Amino acid sequence: MWTKLKYWLIGPPLPTRDLGEKRLGKFHALAAFSPDALSSIAYANQEIYLALAVAGSAGLILTFPIGVAIALLLGLVALSYRQTIYAYPSGGGSYAVSRENLGVLPGLVAAAALLVGYLLTAAVSLTAAVEAIASAFPVLWSQRVGVALLFLVIITLANLRGLRESGMLMAVPVYLFVASYLAMLLYGLVRLILEGPGSLNAPAPVVPLTLALALRAFASGCTALTGIEAISNGVPVFRPPESRNAGKTLLVMALLMGLLFVGSVGLTQGFGVTAGAEETILSALARRIVGSEVAYLIIQAATMLILAVAANTSFAGFPRLAAILAQEGFLPRQLRSLGERLVFANAILLLAVATGVLIVLFGGDTHALIPLFAVGVFLAFTLSQAGMVVHWRRERGPGWWWKAALNGIGAVATGVTVLIVGVSKFAAGAWITVVLIPLLVLLFRKIRGHYDQVAQQLSFQTPASCTCQSAAPRVVIPIAGVHRGIFDAMAYSCAISQNVTAVYVELEPGAGQKIRAQWKRWWPDVPLVVIPSPYRTIVRPLLDYLDRVDGEADDGQLATVVLPEFVPAKWWQGLLHGQTAWLIRAALLYRRRHLGFQRTIIDVPYHLER
């Protein structure tokens, strides 16, 4: 029944030979890699607006200049990554580039930053998607957590099925978003020129405009750049010539990002748009330009869809990176295994749970999540660019100096941004990321250390301290009575060993006498030991007995315990029998785990037919 439900939800297993990615043309590749990058304007705008609005109209006047500064940073980062694409045609994620050029530790820092970034992309995109649609339908505003979790469940199931991110399913929301926004911005620009700028009906200033405030607004707006590195990870997916096509696609994407971002920021300031408490600034802008009719609804729907698709890209990127780290022993091995549907199901579930926890903890509020976001993303940018500088220096190809300089400028610019974001947003939540990333790096190293130790202990080169028993084992078989249920277990014990002892724990004084008499009739040659149990527990006296006989034996091995196990015909019948075999097994396993008693356990079942 569980299997049926599972098949219905995520489909039947797929054979390994179905693995292998389809190559993508530029049109589909743009749709596959850009949702995160393009959609980030949705929350970046909002953040700049919220950061400046507290300083009233004096603050909001800075909207456009800050937007332009971020767009310049965007151009710089895009050019830097274009060089990575040419240098690493096999895929140059921040982890790979940092690790190869800077060393293991910077690589792990980049990996931690990326994992945190993926997690926050998923959480922020989902909450922003809900806020986009809740701006149009305010009744949803108070239900943001629930709706975001619903989206999360749908995306998780789709990814467990093995949704391919290259499908038309992705292309529709992306191009719908680009087309509707470009049309809106163009129409808005025409109206702005015809009608002249609107008067700003700004909220009253709460704090004065300071440099710190402006920097905070800049730091908030930098979330617009998140996702720009996606193409550099996925170069091998492009049709040949891969690097050329990927580079072109990156430039088109960066151009679109810049256009949408600067355009929307500019029009917001031009029209003097402000937003209410339960509406995003982009929703307010769209209402201002096209009214609250069908066009507005299309724009909001497109925003919601591209944000949902952006969250989805985390579900592709996070598991892939986790699998690479697991392969190298820095994360649990289970994250490496391809599930029945050829996806990294464990990592998908891990990301889904973590995202759900974040959404609930932060009440589905994008604005509360954003301060955690940019630190990780820009740290990965910085490490990746710094790695590229080292790469060019090592290669010393033609014109290496210029290339290194461009990546160096990128590294410095993004590095400065990390500092600005980290400091200006520290108390608001960036501290969480600042603490989390080193902890993750420590965790990676701890895990790798364990795997290294295990590998050493498992290798045959290590001198063996084990007791390689070639002699037949001594067998102890605890019995609860003399009946058919122990018949198979006795036969088995006698078949594998000449040294078999049965043990009866006597709960009621005198019961042992009766058992001994019955025993003699059936197995006169097998010794039966009766242990009194003054406290009426079975496990403790049995363990004491085992310790005693192991101490007395001179073969240096621990006795094997044979457990005659009662297998009832129906599950409820199990409730009617004391789970003694189960208790003994649990106690033996506990001692194995915690005290190092390496005792072998044999389960011999006796099946009840009715």
Next chain:
Amino acid sequence: MWTKLKYWLIGPPLPTRDLGEKRLGKFHALAAFSPDALSSIAYANQEIYLALAVAGSAGLILTFPIGVAIALLLGLVALSYRQTIYAYPSGGGSYAVSRENLGVLPGLVAAAALLVGYLLTAAVSLTAAVEAIASAFPVLWSQRVGVALLFLVIITLANLRGLRESGMLMAVPVYLFVASYLAMLLYGLVRLILEGPGSLNAPAPVVPLTLALALRAFASGCTALTGIEAISNGVPVFRPPESRNAGKTLLVMALLMGLLFVGSVGLTQGFGVTAGAEETILSALARRIVGSEVAYLIIQAATMLILAVAANTSFAGFPRLAAILAQEGFLPRQLRSLGERLVFANAILLLAVATGVLIVLFGGDTHALIPLFAVGVFLAFTLSQAGMVVHWRRERGPGWWWKAALNGIGAVATGVTVLIVGVSKFAAGAWITVVLIPLLVLLFRKIRGHYDQVAQQLSFQTPASCTCQSAAPRVVIPIAGVHRGIFDAMAYSCAISQNVTAVYVELEPGAGQKIRAQWKRWWPDVPLVVIPSPYRTIVRPLLDYLDRVDGEADDGQLATVVLPEFVPAKWWQGLLHGQTAWLIRAALLYRRRHLGFQRTIIDVPYHLER
């Protein structure tokens, strides 16, 4: 740590030799057996009042006559039970008497009625105790569920410790209650005579006074009789001459019950006392007689304490009856086992959970629980008295006819009461008991049927269909790689069998080749089978392989599976290893349980040292 907490809460284990009950004198015996019976006036009065108050003053006038009718029934039942005490000096619970004289089915009906009665005594006494104290401190009224559950936890822990019901701890609340109530009633009677009857300030009638209403009030008041049978269960605890002492104690108890009941009912009507929404009628009566000062608080505290002690008596009676039923195979065997503290811990926990559920479901409201109560109690009375009639007829001792007649009248009176209660309270909740008792009887029989079948299957007389393997087993050992971790398992397998096969499930195409080469170096004589797994699961191909080789083998037995199990040094390390051995074990056990594959499993541990 868990052990320490357990010891602190319920104490260290007690040896079996500590078992054995102290004999009780009449003074302590009355305190031990009467709390349930005496305290039931607390809720019986309240129920009569609530039943009649809906008909206004016309209804409340019937309070005293109904009280007298119930007192007459009480006298009759007490005399009936006195005869049981003499006939069954070894303890004549309703179950034992019904079963011996009427047969197994009536015995089981009585047992089911008794178990339900114990459960409801616990729940009703606790809620009534809370209502008694909440009448004095109204702030507790809205917290009744929480306070009742707190009482329940305390009583449960005390019983798990092994509280002896004979201690002074019991005598204090009982005699405090009797003394304070008798004093209050006497003082009230004097005041009533001196001051004359009070005017009744009754609530306006909601329904007219009908015979049905009067019967309903009578049915509600019959809960006053609950607990009267307790002494007949415990005759052997009395000092010799047991029956004589027990009989006298019963009469004293019945007299006290009658006095307290009729006295309080009479004074309530005499003073024309009515109760508010958040007060019991007995609290209102006490306030009317002694004012709201210290005397009143003592009376309410005594009421609360005796009710708590009454709940406690269920925790002695229920486990004792459950153990008898378990001993005879009508309930799961686990209810029979004396725990570390020499109490039936499983039954105590079962009762505690069921009581807690009842309290929560009924919102801690005594009035809502009462309709479920009397049916079970009076059904047990009826069966017990009917059984006594048969008993006397069989014995035909001197004057048997008169004794049979008295018990017969008792049986008819209580039987009629069952009908009155069942019908008049059916919709209000009695239907739950009416449905529950037959279901319990069915359950008893089903459980007994299973144990009978098991005993038959386990007996050596049944011709064996088992494959009593005396030949050495065929061994299959699944391996995840060639390393030190499988060394012990291989040595063990070779020690117990000449027929060992290793199996490697190949998740990545080509991996098998490498494993095979390594294998040849270490175990050239042991065959290694490589099974491809196109869907990357380990369990399914392994099970298919086992089925195949079992089918091909001609020895008619199933192969033994040896699982090399990785025992990490620290618990968290377990998270870093795919639980493959665990998954295989789970799949094998599932097949054992549900498909009847009786395969032996051997766990050979490999202990990691770091």
